[in-house]
Amino acid sequence: NAGVTQTPKFRVLKTGQSMTLLCAQDMNHEYMYWYRQDPGMGLRLIHYSVGEGTTAKGEVPDGYNVSRLKKQNFLLGLESAAPSQTSVYFCASSYMGSTEAFFGQGTRLTVV
Amino acid sequence: DQQVKQNSPSLSVQEGRISILNCDYTNSMFDYFLWYKKYPAEGPTFLISISSIKDKNEDGRFTVFLNKSAKHLSLHIVPSQPGDSAVYFCAASEWNTGNQFYFGTGTSLTVIP
Numbered sequence: 001n002a003g004v005t006q007t008p009k010f011r012v013l014k015t016g017q018s019m020t021l022l023c024a025q026d027m028n029h030e031y032m033y034w035y036r037q038d039p040g041m042g043l044r045l046i047h048y049s050v051g052e053g054t055t056a057k058g059e060v061p062d063g064y065n066v067s068r069l070k071k072q073n074f075l076l077g078l079e080s081a082a083p084s085q086t087s088v089y090f091c092a093s094s095y096m097g098s099t100e101a102f103f104g105q106g107t108r109l110t111v112v
Numbered sequence: 113d114q115q116v117k118q119n120s121p122s123l124s125v126q127e128g129r130i131s132i133l134n135c136d137y138t139n140s141m142f143d144y145f146l147w148y149k150k151y152p153a154e155g156p157t158f159l160i161s162i163s164s165i166k167d168k169n170e171d172g173r174f175t176v177f178l179n180k181s182a183k184h185l186s187l188h189i190v191p192s193q194p195g196d197s198a199v200y201f202c203a204a205s206e207w208n209t210g211n212q213f214y215f216g217t218g219t220s221l222t223v224i225p
Contacts, residue, residue: 004155035215040217041217042114042116042118042201042215042216042217042218043156043201043203043215044215045212045213045214048212058212059212059214090155090156092155099144099146099161099205099213100146100158100161101158101213102158103148103155103156103157104155105153105154105155106153106154106155
């Protein structure tokens with residue numbers, strides 16, 4: 001029972017490089033989310049999706065893009081990485097109408 | 113501006129005693145609140161929740177209290193166990209906002225055997 005799986009777990013990028021973080025869930029959840037966690041800031045919502053083919057901006061969306069082409073996958077893209085995007089990124093999913101979200105293990109991204 | 117605040121970054125408690133973790137919020141439109149627990153190198157896991165129509169919710173050793181007039185909630189763990197040592201995040205949401213939750217900065221709980 002995998003739950004929510006994030007790929008990769010660690011990554012170092014140079015400023016200006018691009019990358020995509022992959023989130024996959026096997027619980028048939030309608031909702032998926034991307035958060036970032038920074039020291040002293042808690043978890044902040046970047047983007048979220050309430051269903052396949054739909055996405056919406058969260059609290060801190062600038063510099064990121066997302067896509068939800070399949071229900072089970074939610075991709076987070078950084079087109080031109082900046083040092084300010086150094087963070088731990090968490091993906092989560094939940095059933096529609098449920099307030100309990102299931103989180104992945106996180107991706108530690110460093111931009112140098 | 114932080115809408116959900118946890119003003120105590122850390123807390124140490126003896127095993128068997130009560131742990132009380134506090135959380136304050138500023139948005140009066142929030143009507144659903146959750147606590148998550150996080151171990152190092154893992155994602156947060158759901159612990160307990162409460163809606164604004166209640167002032168208390170209990171699940172085993174864990175109880176969440178909500179004081180709407182003070183915009184304050186607390187998590188009580190009784191009795192505390194060493195395995196409870198983790199970072200605890202509170203989160204708040206306004207219903208019908210696509211499950212957008214605002215998280216606090218977390219409180220690191222250490223239960224001393």
